[in-house]
Amino acid sequence: MAASFVPPGGGHFGLFFRQAVAPSSAPVASRRLAAMASSSNPKRMKTTVGNPSKGQKRKERIYSHYFLTKDNEDRFQVVMQRKLVAERKVILKPGEVNEFQLELIRRGWERLGSYPSTFSVTLVKEFYANAKVTTPATPTFLSYVRGKRVPFDADTINEFLGTQLADDVECQFSVLDDEGVAPGELIQALCLAGEGFHRGTIQRGSLHPLARFWSAFVHANISPCSHVSDLTEGRATILYTILTGRVMDVGQFIANEIHQCANAAGKAALGHPSLITHLCSLAGVDISVPPLEKATQDLDFSYFQRDAFAQNQMAPKEHNSRLRRKSTSIWRTQPPPSVIHPC
Template identity: 30%
Template sequence: MGRKNDGKKKAPQQEEEPRVRKRSTRWSTLEDTAWSDIFYCEDRKNRYNFIKTFGFNQEKGFSDELKAVPEIYDELRRRKWLKFNSLMIKDNVIGNVRLVREFFANAWKEPYDQHTDRAYVRGVMIDFSALALNKFLGAEIPFWCALESATIDFPKWPEVRRSVIKNFVGRPGTQWLKYTGGEFPTKIRLGDFKPVARAWAEFVVHNITPVSNSSEYQVENALAVKLIMEKKDINLGQWLVRSIRRISNNGQPSFTLGHCNLITALCRAMGVPEKDDDNPCLPIRAMTLRYFQNYDVGPVGAQPRAARARANVVREEPEEDEEMIEIDRYESGAHPTQQQPPEMPRPTYSEDEVSALMTQLAIARACNVPHTFYSDQSVLYQQARAREANFRPPPLYPQYSSLA
């Protein structure tokens, strides 16, 4: 006999635990040897638990209104990126947050296996190689990728060569942002870009190489914008898979995820099942013609066009104003409606640790070592360089000042 309802409320349903599979070694495929119906092995489940609260940098495409700007839509058409752009528009695809986090967890690889561009997602093996992505998107596959070739030795580019990029994408008067710890400048203010360059710049860092803060624009991404505008051959799938690998294998304590719409669409095309309690990724609006026309065109430092327009014209389109506010918010890297990763405390280092790194850097310079392999963005490196700038070493010959 069944149990009678005693009137008690049911406990709230928690996130379903993955069903662990029994492994088979005879005639087994990769799917058959998976640890569970969700995760390929137990390490992937641990990776999911690590990233499951991380926020997304959501995609943002060009609206159909941008067909009035031939430098944008003609280029999308020529490169066969129209389907890719359509997937970035909120009315076309609603991303699945949990599904994409499971994808990134299963795409995580050990260093010796990071060349394998496949991820097990809910019982389906997803091929996200450059070839598979280009086929799915219908993108043009060039014989030679100008971006890949240009970025091989990019870290060694001197400032004069980087300035060619800055002057190409930036309006007159564009300056480098202040930089510390590195030998060459690395960032430009996004607001200083020329209109077409800025539109492509936003497209790149929202859809192709997602970053959490796009207002300070990396010059390496600006190089990609320059190559797009110069109609140079670019392998979109190759570019996307490099970004997916970077996110999947990111070792930082917190970072931003991306490609939610793209990965969701790819998984759906491969028949990956979805659940009723999967949560959607909150979309942002596509770039409109009105928003594009409000980009500044004059020299940097002049009164912004948007400020002049708002001072002289009565607002008659409140919905459009709300749209611009929303886009501006995402442009600055703020995602208030999405759960963000916890803020990590800034690490501290002892005097001996800072001094040891200073000594190693000094030895490397004295021996003309071409690479030190230290991250110039790390706190320890920046502390060492800051102290080095204020440190006056004693003379080599203290007893003979004339020889010092």
């Protein structure tokens, strides 16, 4: 879908998006580089959805209107115990957190900040249960909700968000994630002067204000996580990619995140519920199934101000405490820098 930005002086809100109806177009070309599957388990995956012939579709046996197989039905009982991490809508007036707005627009990510809305908890969890790969023949990046096939491959997500990359543009994020980023470079791009990393993570309080705002956006809309007090290596690399102006195939990354989450063991939270509800709607699913929940707190200027105020209040005590700690790093296999460079 296309989106337009109301420039300063042209409206009340800098990020008030007017969604246009996307024209039918040829499928977007496959990306040459895939993003990592998860920030904690980076694996490149090509999100190609299988396209079985009509004959194959006729022969396919569906377990029920709700689940592809008995295994998927059993999986639903597990998924029901997992929490959802809702996306956050960006609402900013012209000039508010201007660097954030300009970068969001430059990347064509306006819709990534505007689409979050009400979602169906039940449908999202059915989606995740049916997205689990149960046999070697199960198509990946394709789920099933209430009798409808729901694709969630990179091309489908990028088309919905309007974030397609040109055919000759490579995803620089996946290269950075594969090769690693030097700790000193991460610190310089993300942290306040004198701050750094400790025990393999960067504390949220160590980030400069713009990085903290982007961190809140990433933790909700790109790489969802219920634990937001610090940055893992993968999410720090996402922030580094954004703040240094490098290219990221966000649709590929989100597709991999959903796939990884659907097939993961344990009780990790499930992300992208609003996006998944939109994908279900595009596939023809009735998305009014209760219970319905709204996206979480908006990312607006009041949030930015409260966050900055809280950071200023805790800064002296926290900073002195960190100075007494010995900074260590487990980023990749690279040793920590001998000198922590200020921003």
